[in-house]
Amino acid sequence: MAMQSGMFERPPVVIANGIDTDLYLNRDKEQVRSHLGIRARGPVVLLSAGHVNDERKGIKYSLNALNAIADLNPFVIVLGTAEPAFFERLDGFDYLAPGYVSESSQLACYYSAADVL
8 A cells, every 4th residue: 555655666664563562452441550559530640761860761851741730630650760859759649669660561560550651
């Protein structure tokens, strides 16, 4: 179909999905949240980085966004290593901070629990 559009001189290259779609799939949010002990009154927001203080990950922008939607009572999942000062910035938010998660199946559960990544 792409070649028939006349926009390509040669066939496009298909790059396979780099994500294991058998593992990272949509799961029942309520069931996953219950399993993880998440009792959310609003949207569940996932912040994920190897270390949340890594400037390249832009967590500071996520914190600004969280403050902008504070009236929606977001529940925050923090995946990654974080300093105590980081959690002071989450004062007033309900959150879960399991730390760095390397087990793929567990990581997939946290991703499934989130409304916003």
